[in-house]
Amino acid sequence: MTPSGRVLLVRDGTFAILGPDGSITGSRGTTPDGLFLRDARHLSRWELTVDGTVPTVLVPASDTAPSTSVLTPAGTRDAPPAYTVFREQSVGAGHFVDRVRLVNNGPTALTTHIELALDADFADQFELRADDRAYPKPDAEHETRLRADGVEFGYRRGHWHSRTTVAARPAPDTVTAGRLAWELTLPAHGEAELRLTAEAHPHGAQAVPLPAPSDEVALPGSADPDLLRACRQGLTDLDLLQVPADGIDGERLTVPAAGIPWFLTLFGRDSLLTSYFLLPYRPDTAENTLLALAATQGRSYDDFRGEQPGRIVHEVRHGELAHFRQVPYGRYYGSVDATPLFLVLLGAYADTTGDTSLALRLEQHARAAVDWMLTDGGLTRHGYLVYHPDPKGLVNQNWKDSAGAICFTDGTQAEGPIAVCEAQGYAYDALVRTARLARDVWHDADWAGRLEATAAALRERFHRDFWMSGQDFPALALDGEGRQVDVLASDAGHLLWSGILDQPHGERVAGRLLEPDFFSGWAIRTLASGQAPYHPLSYHRGSAWPHDNAVIALGLARYGCGAELRALTSGLTAAAVLHGYRLPEVLAGYGREEHATVVPYPHANSPQAWAAATPLALLTAQAAQA
Incomplete structure (x- = not known):
């Protein structure tokens, strides 16, 4: 419904x-x-x-x-x-x-x-x-x-x-x-x-029946029954959200689309994070997603759609307006984070499955993705992954991609080139994981050493430039002049997942995210309440997103923050129960003390892939913390 x-x-x-x-x-x-x-x-x-x-x-x-x-x-x-x-x-x-x-x-x-x-x-x-x-x-x-x-x-x-x-x-x-x-x-x-x-x-291709859903996934019977039921509902929804895609050799694949009604198609960031959440349970999803995104990886420069060599696509559209280039979304590359996330998932797939054949097959695609991060992505020139607002596409090119989402505490939108904090964490993790593949799978120790040195330098710069001493919390971003975009935002929780923060800073972020202005009792808000830009019904300036919380939950487990993880998992599970065990794309930011039940966000996509996969990420985080 x-x-x-x-x-x-x-x-x-x-x-x-x-x-x-x-x-x-x-x-x-x-x-x-x-x-x-x-x-x-x-x-x-x-x-x-x-x-x-x-x-x-x-x-x-x-x-x-x-x-x-x-x-x-x-x-x-x-x-x-x-x-x-x-x-x-x-x-x-x-x-x-x-x-x-x-x-x-x-x-x-x-x-x-x-x-x-x-x-x-x-x-x-x-x-x-x-x-x-x-x-x-x-x-x-x-x-x-x-x-x-x-x-x-x-x-x-x-x-x-x-x-x-x-x-x-x-x-x-x-x-x-x-x-x-x-x-x-x-x-x-x-x-x-x-x-x-x-x-x-439709023009171009006929619809074809897709393969039957995967075999039943074995879930631990000792977990919270409500969380397990939400996991099963999520798997059911993900089966429905499969769409066809082509691999690097023209093979026909099925991949998770982002969501309905607006996003029933391959999305780089959404499909990658969804696949990561599913990795311990359905690794084939990750393999298909990586192959489909490698097949659409940027090869040349096209300013209209943001294509650059090595860049991973943001979204793929098949409609009339995209075909006639009235919108840039036929293959649109306006994403700062899909490329490092591609590398993160590739490394995680090898670590989780022990199968290095996919990494061998995608070595050149991975090298091209690293090259993009170092060149057009901005790591060498700016010291960080950056994006420039795109007037014909997306003003913001991180997961908070609505206009005005990357803002100062007075609500002013940052101007580019913009370096959002979570993309630096993704870049750090991508470099570390790719260095491991380079050394262990591709047998290129020299390149592995260079990647590790680049990652270490990025980590050191990040602590220096992003940490706001007055707030004792990371800035949401750096704007084009290097100023800290000082609004308190949930993106900081993604830094726990990527591991770019040292342990003391990570623990401080974890504790801060579970304070009442951030944590609604159901989930962590995109912006802490009490700030001028906060609005509980704003898409990215006060609402709460299940997938955002799933990434944070995995990070809490990584930093050993068990109490915070238990509180977050309990709130999200309760929200799932109140939505018939199907978490929607986004929840309103109203607190549990304000209203006895979850207030829905009025325009949420449901089902949506990364929200459907969120309960499985919570299950993984719990297992890692046990």
């Missing part, structure tokens, strides 16, 4: 968002409804009427697969509805099936008039967002072709061509461009059924 109360169905890279009665109305904004595939809406209207009226919902549609709902025409206590409509809806690889069964409740036969209003606008997902942007399409054409069993909608723009076909069984009695109609006879206490199938045919 989406935060707006709509129903979400997803499988094989295809998803549908429906109303409680199973309808699609063509809405836009934070949670648009429709049938979606490859960043386009292939159904924008799907509204059923019976005898001229919209039936009443007795049992709303659900997120189960298939989704079922129960509807009736109007009735009263003395004149109950003559029939009941049972609806069963499901999605698969590029298709949507709606089974409508009408049951006569009375002893005499009756005839009903059924109509389905339908349309396909083929809107790109970037058009559906509520950001007031317009994308000209002077040569675009919509087509409609009537068929005996339904209708076909088409969309053309130059060589771009997408279609949606709708077929009905039995065939409609009447077919028009936007409406199918039937006269159905229901025998006494009998029934009739319609089976409606919409098939999406």
Whole structure:
């Protein structure tokens, strides 16, 4: 169920968002409804009427697969509805099936008039967002072709061509461009059924069924039962969020997409962290993610999409606007952290599995990623990984990528080149892990020594430049003039995970993050409350993110901060229980003392991959601390 109360169905890279009665109305904004595939809406209207009226919902549609709902025409206590409509809806690889069964409740036969209003606008997902942007399409054409069993909608723009076909069984009695109609006879206490199938045919590639979910993961039975249930729900959601991708040799892979509704595609940072959280339980996910990201690694310079040699992609899009370069996101590289995280995961995969064959296969990709960090990434010139705000893409290019997220205590956005603190931790960890691979797997001791020296120098600089003596806490970032961006932010907790802090500084960060202004009782907030920029319903300036807390939890375990880890795990587990064991992308920042239950963030993606994997990271952190 989406935060707006709509129903979400997803499988094989295809998803549908429906109303409680199973309808699609063509809405836009934070949670648009429709049938979606490859960043386009292939159904924008799907509204059923019976005898001229919209039936009443007795049992709303659900997120189960298939989704079922129960509807009736109007009735009263003395004149109950003559029939009941049972609806069963499901999605698969590029298709949507709606089974409508009408049951006569009375002893005499009756005839009903059924109509389905339908349309396909083929809107790109970037058009559906509520950001007031317009994308000209002077040569675009919509087509409609009537068929005996339904209708076909088409969309053309130059060589771009997408279609949606709708077929009905039995065939409609009447077919028009936007409406199918039937006269159905229901025998006494009998029934009739319609089976409606919409098939999406996107430009470029057809949807294909993806491999069955992985085998059952063995989880420790001694863990908190609620945490284990959240882990199982997370694994179920991750199975649904798989999308196809190509590897470095063209092999077909499945990888975790970031989330729904906006991010059902490969994302560098999201897929890497999700894979890291899953590594002890499903190492194949990490292998696939690394191969898919290596295949899209930057090879040349393209300022429009931020591509640079060796840089790991931020996101991959398949929609019309990306294809025609009206947005830079076809392959967008605007991320400061995906490249070091790629190296972190590669090293962690070898350490966890003992299998070095993947590291051997990706040696040249790893070397290119290190080269990017040292050159275009800024480590040599600036001493740190930096990014420059991108006016056509992302202003901020760390995980807090909304405009204004990297701010001073007065709320002013930092100006670039910006060095965010957590990216320096990732870079340190990437250098250390890659040095180990260089020495032990690639047998290049000289390069390993240079990487280790670079990592040690980075660690020393970081303590000197980022630690705020007055706050006894790391700065969120350094701006382009080297000034400390002094707002107190959760990003400091990522430094525990990467190990860039020495033990005393790490312990001080751990304790500070569990103080009431940071810790809501459910999770650690993105910004400590009480600061001018703090807002409990801001995306990155006061909300609380499960994945952010998962990274911090792993860091708390690394630094031996058991009490803090137990408090954080308890809060997140309680939040999961209150969300039906499915943690959403983000929670509102209101404290447990302010409201007895978790306040939802109104625009959260759910399910989202790294939130789904968060309970597994908590489980790993607990095991490491035991």
